[in-house]
Amino acid sequence: MRRHTRIPTDGVATPRAGRAMNAPAELIDLIYEAAAVPELWPTVLLQLCGMAGAHAGALTSMDASGLAGYLATDTYEAAYRDYWEHGNAVENVRLGRSLRDYPMAFSSDLELCSEAELATDPLYLRFLRPHGLEWTAGTVIPVPSGDMLVFDLATRAGAGRFDREAMALLDRIRPHLARAALLSHRLGRRVAANQAAAMQLVGLPSAVWGHAGRLLAANDLFEALAPRVQFAAFGRLAFTDPEVDRLAQAAMASIGSEAEPMVRSIPIHAAPDAAALVVHLLPVRRAGGDIFVAAEGVIVVTPVAAPAAPLTQVLMGLFDLTPAEAKVARGIASGLDVQHLAATLALSRETVRSQLKAVLAKTGTRRQAELGLMLSGARPLPGAK
Structure with missing residues (x-):
């Protein structure tokens, strides 16, 4: 930006x-x-x-x-x-x-x-x-x-x-x-720290990043996400999962541009000892005169802990899904395939496939099974990558 x-x-x-x-x-x-x-x-x-x-x-x-x-x-x-x-x-x-x-x-x-x-x-x-x-x-x-x-x-x-x-x-x-x-400059740093601290009050891991993905402030809950979240050289924020890091770096680099749609809600798979997460990247809209810290955006992390399918409204808010796309995502999280979804929603299979393709793009997932695991918060399948 x-x-x-x-x-x-x-x-x-x-x-x-x-x-x-x-x-x-x-x-x-x-x-x-x-x-x-x-x-x-x-x-x-x-x-x-x-x-x-x-x-x-x-x-x-x-x-x-x-x-x-x-x-x-x-x-x-x-x-x-x-x-x-x-x-x-x-x-x-x-x-x-x-x-x-x-x-x-x-x-x-x-x-x-x-x-x-x-x-x-x-x-x-x-x-x-x-x-x-x-x-x-x-x-x-x-x-x-x-x-x-x-x-x-x-x-x-x-x-x-x-x-x-x-x-x-x-x-x-x-x-x-x-x-x-x-x-x-000091006041700007304090503003960044206060943004992260405010998220901690409501139980959300949060961090504020600036130019070139450089970390400006992070609350204790965010730091506790290590090693899945890493603090790399020159204060750069990174993620252990290469695909998550690729999507996150692309989102941070383009956070100020709406020229093309970007995945800004990124899933992190569950681990044997940790729940699945969704990383949300939000732009910081500030007075143009404040260049002293140059905060580009805020990262907020939400856990996906419930085994049941998430509510349609929650999916719409987390991933910028349309109501129709959210219904398809919820059906996938419930274990339905395209054929059963089409019958349940009274839609053609082509329409459901089109909506499912949009959901995969917006959530940063590549396969239907991967989407279902991420949305349900289930543990990864043995040997899954």
Whole structure:
């Protein structure tokens, strides 16, 4: 799911136009207000552009896999959208150099790299210059979780370069930006933890995941599902069953898209000492301005413990089945075959087969027997795989 917000603007000051601007108390107040109300960060970005004479501005969240989310002014949106879709594999050497040479300050690109380096830098050649942008400046704020928050500014082509005077002006408010951004990040982490904790109150194992399937928070009930649920490298969530993991990873990767139907309720077969489970993946719909944790979705796990066929309404809710599909699923869970189902429901066998095919697709199962076992919560057949 794309985690970004576009900030509409009618244009921002050129470098020379911003030189005489000060850092007013009102801006500092706004920065701290944005710490608790992320929707205000767009206004802060526009103020930073005005102070430095930048044409475009962005606030980004970076993790080990690259860009995790961003806020961008209207003038930066096309470049960032392009980078989001095609540029995560491109190395940005300026981040490491900024942390090394200007760890507590803003710096311009020409303070971090030579002009010759930037002339061949793929980020500039592929994602800046084609979108009418020329020079950049910014600051990196490390986050205790290992992520980085980056304030990024850019000039329009031909408007001039950033200089140390502009960086010094931004440095006057950098401590406020850093404290407020870190507070926003911590508050976002708390929101993710609270989401998982709330599910525990009603007895449901739950976890919140973010960019690239990275686990942000999980309640005790979810952690107790190990080893069927695994916590892999880089905090990635995984499942022991390869087929379950394949379906889950595909669902997490496409959770923000409705372009094509995806299985988002995934069965986990019963084990000799554990009940069958259904893993439900739900998207997180949040204010676009909150990029600090970038929660993509919530996983909720429900046990399938009852040997009797589940209620039709329950099946509809668990797997997004239509009423007709739910009746077919319930019949399969009761042990009926297609011929008996057709007679019971007064339908043709072709209609039942069509509905059964839809049920298999929505539940992530491949065979009628597999569907029946999953829905009834029965133990696997000896030797079944």
